[in-house]
Amino acid sequence: MSRKSDASLAAAICxxxxxxxxxxxxLFQGLSPRVVLEExxxxxxxxxxxxxxxxxxxxxxxxxxLFYLPFFFGQWSVTHLxxxxxxxxxxxxxxxxxxxxFLIDRDRSLQKLAEEDRSLRGIGQAATAIVHDLKNPLITILGFAKRIREGKGNPADAAQVIVQSAENMEKIVRDVLDFSKAVQLxxxxxxxxxxxxxxxxxxREKAEDAQVNLAVEIPRQPISAEFDSFQxxxxxxxxxxxxxxxxxxxxNVEIAVSQRARLLNILIRDHGAGMDDETIRSIFTPFYTRKKGGTGLGMSIAKxxxxxxxxxxxxxxxxxxxxxxxVALPRFRGMAGKRSP
Structure with a gap:
């Protein structure tokens, strides 16, 4: 709440x-000494x-x-009772x-402590996940570096594996940094x-390698929308x-674009193994992943x-x-109030 609205609320209460x-x-002067609206x-x-x-x-x-004090005088307090x-x-x-x-302050303090506890647990889980994800490529790099030093195997192949592992580590670090930063639009x-x-x-290249067909359905007429195209x-x-x-x-993987009222809807559908309810609830959780070599941050960053x-x-x-x-987006800024069903 802004300072102006907060001050307005305080004034309204007082x-x-x-x-x-x-x-x-x-309204009730004739009913004195009863204070009808007392409660x-x-x-x-x-x-x-x-x-x-x-x-x-x-x-x-x-x-x-202060404003109740008038009822102590005159016709409002005739007797000692x-x-x-x-x-x-x-x-x-x-x-x-x-x-x-007191109760409301105590409840807020307990909520703040619970949030801090969740935050600390999240930091611990994140640190554990990052260390785990970095450990595997690091072990690979150390192993193949030793093979090169000892003259075992093909140095070119070993160097290629080292480069790939280093690129995986770079991707992990980049994803973590992207997730930690505020999104600049x-x-x-x-x-x-x-x-x-x-x-x-x-x-398309990834789809061709996997022999998966991308079926795209996009209206021929332009669909104007206001967003950060890169993001x-x-x-x-x-x-x-x-x-x-x-x-x-x-x-097939189907990609379709449609507009409904003020919303832009982008649909992506696959016909793979699917997910159970527990996985669906967890996919936006940072560092949660079922993919080998994944960081578990892709869906969190997307969200x-x-x-x-x-x-x-x-x-x-x-x-x-x-x-x-x-992906449901308001076509223009300030139109987010209307949601898709």
């Missing part, structure tokens, strides 16, 4: 007690506690008490403010169909490559990029029936 007092004096003074106190914790509850209580009733109201509302503020109006075609072209292309290349790797030789565009990645899959991934 305005409730004087409004209640004014309303009571104007409503608890509402701003609770609201202040909910928004600002103990300090907010106490401050609003003091404001409410009336005065005693007003004092009990102030006492109980003060106790309520202290209790509500350079958005411009582009033809979405053209961006999808470029992503498909970047994946979205990264997402699509990752998703298409995933679909290719999940497919058997001779199968981060799509989220930064105020879009969604929707995954639908069943074991033995393949996987369908839809």
């Amino acid at each position: 305005a409730i007690p004087p409004l209640l007092t004014l309303m009571h004096v104007l 409503l003074y608890y509402i701003p106190i609770f609201w202040g506690a909910l928004r600002y914790g103990l300090k907010g509850a106490v401050f609003v209580y003091l404001v409410a008490s 009336d005065t005693l009733d007003r004092m009990f109201h102030l006492l109980f509302s003060g106790m309520f403010a202290l209790l509500a503020g 350079t958005c411009a109006e582009v033809d979405a169909g053209s961006i999808v075609r470029q992503a498909v072209d970047l994946c 979205i292309q990264r997402v699509l290349v990752n998703l298409i490559n995933n679909a290719i790797e999940a497919s058997d030789s001779g199968q 981060k990029i799509v989220d930064s565009h105020q879009g969604r990645i929707i995954v639908s899959s069943r074991p033995g029936r393949g996987t369908e991934v839809t």
Whole structure:
């Protein structure tokens, strides 16, 4: 919440007690000494506690008490019992403010500790995963370097394996750095169909090697959309490559582009082994992977990029029936309020 809206909310909360007092004096003067709206003074106190914790509850209580004071005088407190009733109201509302503020502050502190604990566990898991992923290519590099030093085997072949392992390590480090950095967007109006075609072209060699056919369905007429073409292309290349790797030789991977109202939908469907519900729930978790040699960051980075565009990645899959991934993006900035069904 911005400072301006936060100040407006605080002013609205503090305005409730004087409004209640004014309303009571104007509407229920004939019912004195009864304070008909007495219990409503608890509402701003609770609201202040909910928004600002103990300090907010106490401050609003003091404001409410100040505007409750007129009921101690004149026709509102004819007898000692009336005065005693007003004092009990102030006492109980003060106790309520202290209790509500304390409980809400304690709940927030527990939530913060839980978040810090989850963050520390996540850092530990990430560090373990990174070390594990770097260890395998490092062992390979050390092993083949020793073979070269000892004059065993073909040095050229050993050097090639070392280079490949080093490139794998570089990819792991690059993925980790990409995931840790905030996504910087350079958005411009582009033809979405053209961006999808470029992503498909970047994946054709991989598809040909795997003998997988890429079936592309893109409308002939341009589809104008505003996004970072480089980042979205990264997402699509990752998703298409995933679909290719999940497919058997001779199968199709289907890529389709459509627009519905203000949304752009990019569908990528394979007919591979599919995923169970547990895997679907985990695929966006950093460092989770079922692929040999994968870093487990591809889908996390893809989601981060799509989220930064105020879009969604929707995954639908069943074991033995393949996987369908839809990237749903608002066609223009500020149109993210309307979601696809």
